[in-house]
Amino acid sequence: DAKTTQPNSMESNEEEPVHLPCNHSTISGTDYIHWYRQLPSQGPEYVIHGLTSNVNNRMASLAIAEDRKSSTLILHRATLRDAAVYYCILRDYGGSEKLVFGKGTKLTVNP
Amino acid sequence: AAGVIQSPRHLIKEKRETATLKCYPIPRHDTVYWYQQGPGQDPQFLISFYEKMQSDKGSIPDRFSAQQFSDYHSELNMSSLELGDSALYFCASSPGGASWADTQYFGPGTRLTVL
Numbered sequence: 001d002a003k004t005t006q007p008n009s010m011e012s013n014e015e016e017p018v019h020l021p022c023n024h025s026t027i028s029g030t031d032y033i034h035w036y037r038q039l040p041s042q043g044p045e046y047v048i049h050g051l052t053s054n055v056n057n058r059m060a061s062l063a064i065a066e067d068r069k070s071s072t073l074i075l076h077r078a079t080l081r082d083a084a085v086y087y088c089i090l091r092d093y094g095g096s097e098k099l100v101f102g103k104g105t106k107l108t109v110n111p
Numbered sequence: 112a113a114g115v116i117q118s119p120r121h122l123i124k125e126k127r128e129t130a131t132l133k134c135y136p137i138p139r140h141d142t143v144y145w146y147q148q149g150p151g152q153d154p155q156f157l158i159s160f161y162e163k164m165q166s167d168k169g170s171i172p173d174r175f176s177a178q179q180f181s182d183y184h185s186e187l188n189m190s191s192l193e194l195g196d197s198a199l200y201f202c203a204s205s206p207g208g209a210s211w212a213d214t215q216y217f218g219p220g221t222r223l224t225v226l
Contacts, residue, residue: 043115043201043217044154087153096167097205098144098156099215 004088009106012078020073020105022088027068030093035062035073036101037084044087044101047073083109113137115218117202123224124192132187132221136204142166143185144215145177148199160185192225199223 005023012018024033034049048055048062050071055062061074075082087104091097116135124130136143145157156169160179171177174192179185183204189196199220205213 038154043203043220044215045217046214049214085153097142097213098159098167098169099146099154099203100156101146101153103153 004090004102006086006088006103006105008103009108011108011110012075013110014080015077018075018078018082018107018109020075020086020088020107021070022072023070024088024090025069027090028092031090032093033062033064033068033071034089034091034099035060035086036089036099037082037086038104039081039084044099047086049091078107078109080109080111083107115202115204115216117200117218117221119221120219121222121224123226125226126192126194128192128225130189130192130223132189132200132202132223134185134187134202134204134218136183136185136202137206137216140204140206140216141183142205142213143179143183144203144205145171145185145187146201146203146217148201148220149195150198152198154201157187189223194225197223197225 035047036044038044050062063072085104085106118133142161144159146154148154157171158177159167163179174190177187201220203215203217205215
């Protein structure tokens with residue numbers, strides 16, 4: 001499984017945008033970039049995924065670098081409910097369906 | 112909307128005892144995954160099933176076994192429990208048959224404490 005690198009922790013203020021980076025320099029052409037988050041005392045939750053183009057959904061946006069060696073999860077207006085550990089995960093097309101969780105980023109949102 | 116159901120939510124066992132964790136996937140989801148999350152750790156994949164057949168296996172101890180039944184619910188059986196088995200156990204389900212792209216929907220977890 002390709003490796004991802006994320007900062008251990010980040011802080012944000014409520015109602016401000018948050019940019020969570022992820023480096024995946026060894027990404028292959030068939031790796032999709034998935035983001036999950038885990039709120040305190042809950043199971044992980046899907047956020048977004050993409051391959052090459054930037055993606056938007058109701059929860060967040062995913063910006064993917066042109067060389068695909070990095071990506072950024074964007075929360076447009078952080079709320080207290082967004083405080084969680086965010087995981088960037090690569091999933092190979094046609095490969096195993098399991099999620100391989102690395103060391104995610106713990107996001108703290110200040111009121 | 113219906114979510115993944117796990118039971119029990121909390122379980123306390125003694126060393127060397129056995130435990131059975133149950134998972135009820137979202138209706139019409141045919142794939143189930145089990146993950147283990149130790150204290151302060153990230154979730155680790157244990158095993159998965161698609162259409163009642165084991166589809167992938169991770170770092171699951173030989174003392175653990177699991178299966179998926181005809182109604183798609185799954186059970187994780189853990190024997191000869193050790194202190195190190197104390198963890199949160201998450202079940203996740205997805206539709207469409209074990210695909211890399213499918214979103215996995217996680218349950219609330221079962222907290223197992225081994226004394």
